[in-house]
Amino acid sequence: MKEKNSIGKYLGRYKWKYFLGIMTLFIVDFMNLYIPQFTGEITDGLKSQTMDMKGVLQGIIKIVLVGIVLTVGRFSWRYFIFGSARSIEYDLRNDLFAHLEKLSMGYYNKNKTGDLMAHFTNDLNAIRMSAGPAVITSFDACIMTLMVLTKMILYVNMKLTFLAVIPLIFIAIGGVYYGRSAEKRFAEKQKAFSDLTDQVQESISGIRVVKAFVQERQEQKAFAKANQDNKDKNMQVVKLQAAVMPLLDVVIGLSSLITLLYGGYLTINGTITLGRFVAFNQYIGMLVWPMIAAGDSVTFFSQGAASIKRIKSIFKQTPEVYDVAGETDDTIKYLEGAIEFSGLNFKFTQETPEVLKNITLKVEKGSTLAILGRTGSGKTALANLLLRLYNVNPGMIAIDGQDIRKVPLKVLRENIAYVPQDNFLFSDTLKNNIAFGAEDNDINLVQKAAEEACIHDNIMEFPAGYDTLVGERGVTISGGQKQRSSIARALMKDAPILILDDSLSAVDTNTEEEILKRLKTNREGKTTIIIAHRISTIQNADQILVLEEGSMAEYGTHEELLHRQGIYAKMYEKQQLEKQLEAV
Ligand SMILES: Nc1ncnc2c1ncn2[C@@H]1O[C@H](COP(=O)(O)OP(=O)(O)O)[C@@H](O)[C@H]1O
Numbered sequence: 001m002k003e004k005n006s007i008g009k010y011l012g013r014y015k016w017k018y019f020l021g022i023m024t025l026f027i028v029d030f031m032n033l034y035i036p037q038f039t040g041e042i043t044d045g046l047k048s049q050t051m052d053m054k055g056v057l058q059g060i061i062k063i064v065l066v067g068i069v070l071t072v073g074r075f076s077w078r079y080f081i082f083g084s085a086r087s088i089e090y091d092l093r094n095d096l097f098a099h100l101e102k103l104s105m106g107y108y109n110k111n112k113t114g115d116l117m118a119h120f121t122n123d124l125n126a127i128r129m130s131a132g133p134a135v136i137t138s139f140d141a142c143i144m145t146l147m148v149l150t151k152m153i154l155y156v157n158m159k160l161t162f163l164a165v166i167p168l169i170f171i172a173i174g175g176v177y178y179g180r181s182a183e184k185r186f187a188e189k190q191k192a193f194s195d196l197t198d199q200v201q202e203s204i205s206g207i208r209v210v211k212a213f214v215q216e217r218q219e220q221k222a223f224a225k226a227n228q229d230n231k232d233k234n235m236q237v238v239k240l241q242a243a244v245m246p247l248l249d250v251v252i253g254l255s256s257l258i259t260l261l262y263g264g265y266l267t268i269n270g271t272i273t274l275g276r277f278v279a280f281n282q283y284i285g286m287l288v289w290p291m292i293a294a295g296d297s298v299t300f301f302s303q304g305a306a307s308i309k310r311i312k313s314i315f316k317q318t319p320e321v322y323d324v325a326g327e328t329d330d331t332i333k334y335l336e337g338a339i340e341f342s343g344l345n346f347k348f349t350q351e352t353p354e355v356l357k358n359i360t361l362k363v364e365k366g367s368t369l370a371i372l373g374r375t376g377s378g379k380t381a382l383a384n385l386l387l388r389l390y391n392v393n394p395g396m397i398a399i400d401g402q403d404i405r406k407v408p409l410k411v412l413r414e415n416i417a418y419v420p421q422d423n424f425l426f427s428d429t430l431k432n433n434i435a436f437g438a439e440d441n442d443i444n445l446v447q448k449a450a451e452e453a454c455i456h457d458n459i460m461e462f463p464a465g466y467d468t469l470v471g472e473r474g475v476t477i478s479g480g481q482k483q484r485s486s487i488a489r490a491l492m493k494d495a496p497i498l499i500l501d502d503s504l505s506a507v508d509t510n511t512e513e514e515i516l517k518r519l520k521t522n523r524e525g526k527t528t529i530i531i532a533h534r535i536s537t538i539q540n541a542d543q544i545l546v547l548e549e550g551s552m553a554e555y556g557t558h559e560e561l562l563h564r565q566g567i568y569a570k571m572y573e574k575q576q577l578e579k580q581l582e583a584v
């Protein structure tokens with residue numbers, strides 16, 4: 001995205017609507033000028049007693065006609081300009097969401113959900129305000145002022161106009177100072193709102209932990225603090241505006257005084273008629289709105305500018321992982337499932353230590369690799385790299401003999417079924433959760449996958465069966481049920497590569513055995529990677545990798561590793577012992 005024009009691009013799409021809107025606004029402003037003039041004419045006519053009732057009525061009809069044009073005009077400019085601003089907000093919101101969906105894991109590791117939510121609400125609102133109301137107010141402020149002044153000079157008196165306008169100069173000077181101060185305060189206000197959103201988001205999604213650790217009061221305190229900060233920052237804005245408004249009144253009041261004084265004098269000595277004096281007073285009144293509008297448009301634009309900066313900084317983020325032109329081989333349409341790691345080293349960021357060191361091994365197509373290791377040994381990292389959620393250096397991971405970077409991302413991820421360690425389910429029906437990512441959400445296929453994952457019987461026990469809503473709006477299902485639903489979702493994909501990241505930890509040993517038995521037939525001829533803690537889960541795998549702090553501590557079959565008398569053998573002994581103790 002081009003840096004400079006990113007918002008201009010959106011404005012450009014609606015230029016004709018803006019043009020029409022501004023045109024009607026211009027007409028409205030212009031017509032507005034005639035009402036004081038007509039009132040003045042009636043006043044003069046009445047005073048010199050040259051006007052009869054018919055003349056008064058004619059004057060009134062003129063005013064009513066202008067009024068009708070004004071009404072239609074005001075509808076039109078609102079429709080065109082506010083409508084365009086809404087459309088811009090809509091487009092921008094869609095693009096922002098699409099952009100966020102494209103960004104890589106690295107971005108989400110660094111940025112908070114609440115922050116991102118705040119962009120979708122507050123910042124987009126602020127941008128809409130500058131694309132709509134601010135356009136109108138600034139146009140009005142300039143054009144109305146100019147037109148009213150011209151009218152004052154031409155229809156009433158030049159000297160009187162100049163005198164009356166002197167105090168208004170202070171407004172222009174004040175506006176500059178106000179704009180600077182406003183933008184800073186708005187940026188702080190938006191930031192405080194982000195923090196507040198973040199606080200709510202964290203507390204609510206972590207409510208179980210909060211309750212379990214009896215931290216409600218602490219959370220309340222933390223929230224109250226963020227809320228206070230948000231209020232303070234808003235008060236800063238309110239104070240600024242509150243100080244500005246009465247000052248405006250003072251300035252306008254001064255103008256009125258001058259008008260009364262010097263205008264009265266001119267009327268008495270006959271330079272201007274009484275009617276024009278009356279009209280002049282109305283014109284001064286008509287300058288109030290543009291002055292306030294000027295203040296408002298500075299407010300809107302400063303707020304908008306602060307928000308545009310924040311939104312732009314998101315748009316400037318580029319995905320770290322993407323199909324590199326010239327590197328990606330578009331002829332690759334599907335994967336066979338042969339995987340090779342060659343001297344794989346990996347760290348999440350420049351600052352953090354290496355979490356995988358010199359991993360070298362081959363997974364034949366159709367075979368099963370098991371990965372064992374303590375928490376933090378890099379098992380999940382390895383799975384994430386296969387999905388290319390993070391980039392690795394060329395030559396470190398190959399799939400079907402091709403560097404992983406050559407495989408189009410879409411093909412890569414479509415051909416890997418992944419059961420993530422955190423088993424995330426959406427607030428949707430179980431059916432849709434299982435069919436998520438599958439092309440066909442036929443209930444028979446969903447059921448088949450659920451049976452393979454040993455979750456079908458559980459689902460049938462829920463009153464709503466496969467239509468049971470998960471999570472926030474529906475049934476909260478147990479950790480084990482969640483895990484198995486997650487497995488069903490992956491099996492539904494029937495991909496050449498399946499990765500189970502610690503996906504059987506919350507099921508009992510009998511169910512585990514059943515799932516593994518079914519997997520064995522189901523995954524015949526297809527590659528499977530099982531990450532686990534229990535040796536019972538993995539002992540039948542073709543190859544077993546034991547990770548220790550990111551390094552290949554041991555690698556081989558179950559028998560080979562038992563012979564080595566190393567970590568694996570020790571773990572096996574320990575777990576056998578535990579089993580025997582359980583049986584007693
Ligand atoms: N997003 C991240 N940024 C930096 N370090 C990370 C990130 N995720 C995990 N780590 C670190 O990488 C190491 C391996 O983590 P992980 O692969 O999740 O371990 P395992 O799955 O074996 O428990 C750990 O030391 C962990 O702290």
Ligand SMILES: [Mg+2]
Binds near residue numbers: 376380381
């Ligand atoms: Mg893990």
